[in-house]
Amino acid sequence: MTRPTDTDFTFPEGFLWGAATAAHQIEGSPLADGAGPSIWTRFAHTPGMTLNGDTGDVACDHYHRWKEDVALMRELGLQAYRFSVSWSRILPEGTGRVNHKGLDFYSCLVDELLANGIEPLLTLYHWDLPAALDDRGGWLNRDCADWFAEYGRVLYRALDGRVKKWVTLNEPWVITDGGYLHGALAPGHRSRFEAPIASHNLMRAHGAAVQAYRAEGKHEIGLVVNIEPKYPASDSTADADATRRAHAYMNEQYLHPALLGRYPPELKDIFGDAWPEFPEDDFKLIVQPLDFVGINYYTRSVTAATDSYPLKAGAVRQPLGTYTETGWEVFPQGLTDTLVWFKDTYGELPVYVTENGAAFFDPAVAEDGRVRDPLRIDYLRKHLSAIHDAIAAGVDVRGYMAWSLLDNLEWSLGYSKRFGIIHVNYGTLERTPKDSARWYSGIIESHGRALSDPLPY
Numbered sequence: 306m307t308r309p310t311d312t313d314f315t316f317p318e319g320f321l322w323g324a325a326t327a328a329h330q331i332e333g334s335p336l337a338d339g340a341g342p343s344i345w346t347r348f349a350h351t352p353g354m355t356l357n358g359d360t361g362d363v364a365c366d367h368y369h370r371w372k373e374d375v376a377l378m379r380e381l382g383l384q385a386y387r388f389s390v391s392w393s394r395i396l397p398e399g400t401g402r403v404n405h406k407g408l409d410f411y412s413c414l415v416d417e418l419l420a421n422g423i424e425p426l427l428t429l430y431h432w433d434l435p436a437a438l439d440d441r442g443g444w445l446n447r448d449c450a451d452w453f454a455e456y457g458r459v460l461y462r463a464l465d466g467r468v469k470k471w472v473t474l475n476e477p478w479v480i481t482d483g484g485y486l487h488g489a490l491a492p493g494h495r496s497r498f499e500a501p502i503a504s505h506n507l508m509r510a511h512g513a514a515v516q517a518y519r520a521e522g523k524h525e526i527g528l529v530v531n532i533e534p535k536y537p538a539s540d541s542t543a544d545a546d547a548t549r550r551a552h553a554y555m556n557e558q559y560l561h562p563a564l565l566g567r568y569p570p571e572l573k574d575i576f577g578d579a580w581p582e583f584p585e586d587d588f589k590l591i592v593q594p595l596d597f598v599g600i601n602y603y604t605r606s607v608t609a610a611t612d613s614y615p616l617k618a619g620a621v622r623q624p625l626g627t628y629t630e631t632g633w634e635v636f637p638q639g640l641t642d643t644l645v646w647f648k649d650t651y652g653e654l655p656v657y658v659t660e661n662g663a664a665f666f667d668p669a670v671a672e673d674g675r676v677r678d679p680l681r682i683d684y685l686r687k688h689l690s691a692i693h694d695a696i697a698a699g700v701d702v703r704g705y706m707a708w709s710l711l712d713n714l715e716w717s718l719g720y721s722k723r724f725g726i727i728h729v730n731y732g733t734l735e736r737t738p739k740d741s742a743r744w745y746s747g748i749i750e751s752h753g754r755a756l757s758d759p760l761p762y
């Protein structure tokens with residue numbers, strides 16, 4: 306049993322406790338009720354692109370079980386639920402004709418959340434671009450800023466009275482690094498020339514959607530980025546330079562333009578002749594006042610100089626480190642460092658931790674109905690404690706969304722990695738709250754104070 310601590314875990318009043326998911330990872334039935342295909346439907350159905358050929362055709366069947374899932378959230382005492390909308394359910398061709406049945410699905414979900422006292426946090430884009438727009442060049446087409454603002458407007462008009470926290474993009478870095486540079490994620494391109502263009506257009510789309518929100522919406526809108534703090538593997542100049550490159554590429558590439566209106570200078574060196582000159586006016590569109598930033602934090606990287614393209618930097622495995630099933634080191638201090646760095650670099654903006662969690666090999670559901678996942682409890686507890694440290698250091702952290710509410714489809718890794726606090730049986734689709742869900746429920750109920758209690762193992 307882990308011993309109690311004497312820390313007084315006081316969280317600010319109004320600190321919001323929740324959990325997160327994304328449309329493609331949980332919904333299933335991607336073509337139901339008139340929806341158009343997304344790039345992820347297409348990618349997953351292309352042989353060889355996902356582990357075991359796994360697709361989102363069924364996923365957690367949340368498209369039909371959403372009421373049951375909201376009931377589970379309520380049972381656990383969640384105060385907030387972060388989910389994403391599938392663009393091609395709303396606009397099957399990406400622009401133009403609105404599919405009202407698709408809109409109804411999210412409208413009912415939002416009503417059900419509100420009826421259960423759960424605040425919705427809506428992400429417009431969590432990676433599932435309408436395939437019809439990819440056929441027109443996707444994020445490589447400058448028109449994407451108009452497409453995205455049009456899509457946003459449809460949702461703002463339909464839901465802004467009920468949804469008060471909006472997110473434009475989830476993790477533009479993963480979208481471009483995975484989708485346009487290394488090809489492991491949809492649409493599966495590998496091009497050093499495309500990656501900076503896709504990144505830049507994503508940020509223009511973000512800016513256009515925020516602008517449209519200011520005209521239509523009355524509440525809050527922000528951007529979600531994944532941050533992985535970089536620490537040098539040695540005190541050599543080569544490793545220090547590699548660390549700076551990796552940090553600029555992963556952590557500053559999107560926050561700098563969104564909040565400071567410029568790119569970090571390292572990007573030009575990293576991409577060389579593939580880095581274009583962007584029109585100065587674009588930055589006026591990209592840098593919009595935001596109400597908050599969401600940070601997704603999973604791990605750090607200890608960085609050394611390597612030959613890898615384009616960064617010439619790579620992660621060094623820590624011999625004494627603890628690693629999760631996705632090969633990510635458990636490093637809670639990195640979350641404190643990240644939040645403090647964010648405040649020091651970008652100022653006093655409110656921050657939400659919009660994703661944090663871990664994949665572990667969980668045991669099967671036991672005869673007593675429990676799923677014993679002590680490693681996940683330990684992970685969540687240490688990261689919540691790290692957030693508490695950041696708050697004590699003056700960072701304005703407003704809430705925490707555990708990744709993920711449910712075990713789900715981990716993109717190209719299929720169903721092989723389980724991040725949920727609720728176990729999903731992929732045969733019967735039965736849901737079983739894991740020990741971590743019960744534990745988290747107690748943390749929420751005590752508004753964090755129970756973090757000083759001994760763990761239940």
Ligand code: PNW
Binds near residue numbers: 327475724
């Ligand atoms: C996030 N990285 O993805 C996504 O927002 C989720 O949809 C996903 O399920 C979750 O994290 C777990 O993977 C990331 O390589 C993927 O740094 C890769 C990275 C970060 C986040």
